[in-house]
Amino acid sequence: MQVAIASGKGGVGKSTITASLLYLLKDRYKLIAVDADAEAPNLGLLLGVEEWEEEREHFGAKVARINPESCVRCGIxxxxxxxxxxxxxDEGNYVVNELTCEGCNVCGLVCPVPGTITLEQVRSGVIRRATTKYGFPxxxxxxxVGKPESGKLVTEEKEWxxxxxxxLNLEHMIVDSAAGIGCQVIASLGGADVAILIAEPTPASLSDVQRAYKVVQHFREPAYLIINKADLNPGFTKLGEWAEAEGIPVIGEVPYDRAIPKSMAMLKPVVEVFPESPASKALKEIADVIAEEILG
Structure with missing residues (x-):
């Protein structure tokens, strides 16, 4: 199966929970992890990756180039x-800023001198593979910086x-999506068998997870919800009410736990370094539910 873990909002603990679930499920299944946040990847840090075994450059973005020799400096x-x-x-030549160029080719269409402005492919980023210290890839x-095509990078990640x-005869792919509902999230949810949504009991998180759920609905995928920092705002009940109204099963609640930031500083999943902490105990129960109800 392909399981996508999304949130809609940054900072709700999605990558932290993903790393812990991977750690708890690694002995039950043959897993592969995909960090689908191409703009700010950090899942590898929590899984002990110190160097990458293989890297592949991705070319696809296009930027405009102005040939100074044929340019008549009309300024159009x-x-x-x-x-x-x-x-x-400083030399009086028109130059394209590659960081802001979107490759739309408007400049090439309006240029009065044919062939002076061309579109050239440039590198958008790099895709890489490693084996975590826990044995799974x-x-x-x-x-x-400044390059588009984050969605295509995620798509290529998943294809790899x-x-x-x-x-390697692996069984399940666990995809850690990016925040928001942009290209990266759409690419991570596309083709998934199930989506696990992470949210915290705040109005901002509820609003964003609702938007993420609309993307999940577009792909007609079953969704589950994990409430992180569940005791942080006990008077806020709208998150649970929304999940119940939409028929989204809540497969667990993780309490606020100071062991989590400590484990992050150690670059390890909280369930490994603080297995008896309240958050770790809750995550173990969630992993059991995922194993029984989702992965089988």
Whole structure:
């Protein structure tokens, strides 16, 4: 199965919970982890990855190039660029800022000198593979600064993970999605068999997890909910009420626990270093539910 873990909101403990669930399930199943947050990947840090065994560059983004030799310096491209990424350098040449260029080719269409402005492919990021210190593989990606195509990076991550599942006879893929509902999240949820949503009892988290659930509904995937920091705001009941109204099973509640930030500072899952902490006990129960009701 392919299980996507999403939240809609950053900072709710999604990667922390994912790392702990991977640790708890690694002895029951043959797993592969995918860090689908290409803009800020950190799952590998919690799983003890110190260096990557293999890296693949991803090329796909396009940026405009202006040939200074044929450019007549009319300034039309500068005036028409919708992203204002063309400027004049100290030598009087028009230059494209690659960090803000979206490759829309408006400048190339309005340029009066054919062939002066061209679109060229540049690197968007890198996809990498490693074996965690717990024995299962992880696929991660790092988007280059200012580059688009984070969704394509995640899609390629998952394709690589699928090939490894076939080669290594692995059973399940656990995908740690990014925050929000953008391209990365859509790519991580697309093709998944089930989605596990992480939320905390706050109005902001409820609003964002509702948006994430709409993406899950688009793909017609069954969804489950884990409430993290469940005792942080005991008077807030709308999260549970929403889940009940939507028919989303709540498979566990994790209490606020100071052992979690301590374990993160140690770069280890909390269930490994503080197995008797309140959060670890709750996560063990959640892992059992996932094993029985989802993975089988």
């Amino acid at each position: 491209c500068y005036e028409r660029c919708p992203y204002e990424c063309i400027y004049m350098d 992880i696929i991660s990606a790092q988007l280059d 993970a699928k090939k490894l599942m076939d080669e």
